[in-house]
Amino acid sequence: MSTLLRQETIRAGDPFMARIDAGQRVRLVDTEGNEAIDTFFFNAEDPRERYSAVDTVRRQRNVYLTTGTELVSNEDRAMLTIVDDTCGRHDTLGGACASESNTVRYAHDRKFMHSCRDNFLLALLNWNEDFSKRDLGPNINFFMNVPLSADGGLRFEDGISGPGKYVELVAHMDVLILISNCPQLNNPCSGFNPTPVEFLLWDA
Amino acid sequence: MTSNAFLLEERIPAGCHHALLLKRGYALRLTDLSGDGNVGLLAFNADERSERYNMADTLKAQHTHKLTLGNVLYSDMGRPLLSIMGDSFGWHDTICGTTNAAMIEATYGLNDFQLTRNGYYRNGRDGFLMELGRWGLGRRDLVPNANFFSTVAVDNEGNIALSEASYQPGAWVELRAELNVLVILSTAPHPLREGPAYPEGDIEAGVFWAGEVPASDICRTACGENQRGFENAEAWFALPDGGPRA
Numbered sequence: 001m002s003t004l005l006r007q008e009t010i011r012a013g014d015p016f017m018a019r020i021d022a023g024q025r026v027r028l029v030d031t032e033g034n035e036a037i038d039t040f041f042f043n044a045e046d047p048r049e050r051y052s053a054v055d056t057v058r059r060q061r062n063v064y065l066t067t068g069t070e071l072v073s074n075e076d077r078a079m080l081t082i083v084d085d086t087c088g089r090h091d092t093l094g095g096a097c098a099s100e101s102n103t104v105r106y107a108h109d110r111k112f113m114h115s116c117r118d119n120f121l122l123a124l125l126n127w128n129e130d131f132s133k134r135d136l137g138p139n140i141n142f143f144m145n146v147p148l149s150a151d152g153g154l155r156f157e158d159g160i161s162g163p164g165k166y167v168e169l170v171a172h173m174d175v176l177i178l179i180s181n182c183p184q185l186n187n188p189c190s191g192f193n194p195t196p197v198e199f200l201l202w203d204a
Numbered sequence: 205m206t207s208n209a210f211l212l213e214e215r216i217p218a219g220c221h222h223a224l225l226l227k228r229g230y231a232l233r234l235t236d237l238s239g240d241g242n243v244g245l246l247a248f249n250a251d252e253r254s255e256r257y258n259m260a261d262t263l264k265a266q267h268t269h270k271l272t273l274g275n276v277l278y279s280d281m282g283r284p285l286l287s288i289m290g291d292s293f294g295w296h297d298t299i300c301g302t303t304n305a306a307m308i309e310a311t312y313g314l315n316d317f318q319l320t321r322n323g324y325y326r327n328g329r330d331g332f333l334m335e336l337g338r339w340g341l342g343r344r345d346l347v348p349n350a351n352f353f354s355t356v357a358v359d360n361e362g363n364i365a366l367s368e369a370s371y372q373p374g375a376w377v378e379l380r381a382e383l384n385v386l387v388i389l390s391t392a393p394h395p396l397r398e399g400p401a402y403p404e405g406d407i408e409a410g411v412f413w414a415g416e417v418p419a420s421d422i423c424r425t426a427c428g429e430n431q432r433g434f435e436n437a438e439a440w441f442a443l444p445d446g447g448p449r450a
């Protein structure tokens with residue numbers, strides 16, 4: 001019988017950071033549907049070891065994340081495994097939105113909109129000032145639909161998630177989870193309407 | 205571009221690491237002499253090395269997961285670091301990263317320095333770190349690299365595989381610096397390449413002056429995103445050295 005250790009609502013557009021110990025189970029809930037949850041992980045004991053999108057893709061020989069996917073670090077070790085997924089598919093190649101990439105993707109006047117990078121940096125620096133932008137890398141976008149095509153294309157498309165869909169992960173090492181509840185208003189990753197999400201943590 | 209016009213030329217054996225400082229307007233031509241080569245590449249703004257090649261921003265800005273003629277390699281700061289101004293190859297991989305020692309041993313067998321001296325099987329992760337360390341950089345800076353001369357196909361279910369199109373003897377690509385760029389290279393094999401024979405071919409690296417980017421440039425005009433990216437790069441150089449103009 002597992003015990004609920006923590007339950008938090010992450011408001012639309014907010015950052016969140018927490019420690020997850022080895023063996024604990026975390027659930028992220030897309031409460032209202034089509035909300036991208038930008039997520040990154042560090043080894044809690046050695047933050048130079050961090051989630052690696054390309055090692056995750058390379059090791060499972062597939063670009064999409066779902067039940068059974070091992071989230072692999074830059075040292076090629078499994079950090080967590082996705083053990084349940086009612087959405088079906090998550091992205092790890094689209095990265096996080098940032099004011100700088102917003103100017104490229106949309107228009108120069110989008111520079112001052114709120115972004116996942118701002119959330120990531122704020123949460124990291126509040127946690128420990130040894131962190132900096134250098135510690136970031138391509139993250140996971142839970143509930144985001146970024147299909148790749150056989151001719152080499154990549155698109156941000158309408159979400160395939162829905163209200164109450166969730167993903168569950170079990171940690172294999174002590175990790176720090178870094179979350180930005182994506183505030184992007186320029187593409188369909190949050191349905192043009194960012195909404196709150198839930199974080200739940202169990203001891204097993 | 206004929207090779208006798210190179211200002212600087214180097215032959216990099218398979219598996220090795222190399223770096224060069226490519227100032228704005230200079231270009232690097234890489235040639236895969238054997239067809240079995242792979243060039244892992246990281247790129248940093250030499251004037252502010254926390255700014256670096258960003259795989260995800262490169263992909264989403266250009267709606268692609270392959271790199272080819274007309275694409276640029278974006279930094280995480282919304283600026284192109286390198287532009288692909290010429291390419292005989294067609295589809296360079298962005299999504300597989302590099303190898304480490306355990307992966308190389310699993311694919312090619314144990315062949316370390318003690319056994320074969322400098323014929324040992326080198327890996328990309330260690331090579332990148334040895335080179336990054338020379339420039340004051342480290343593990344935090346080892347981000348997902350691009351892999352030139354390797355094509356990785358993706359099917360409708362998202363499964364990936366190294367394509368036979370990767371084998372093109374004499375294939376070349378030309379990368380023009382849009383900022384002052386620190387280029388870090390590893391010629392270790394692609395992580396999806398199969399054994400048992402470790403690759404042997406050299407990579408030729410030649411530097412030439414590419415000059416000012418014309419308004420009609422194929423990379424700049426490829427999409428509205430790249431137009432704005434080039435404007436961001438120009439803004440980086442907007443203030444003259446040595447204070448305001450008289």
Ligand SMILES: [Zn+2]
Nearest residue numbers: 097116182184
């Ligand atoms: Zn975002």
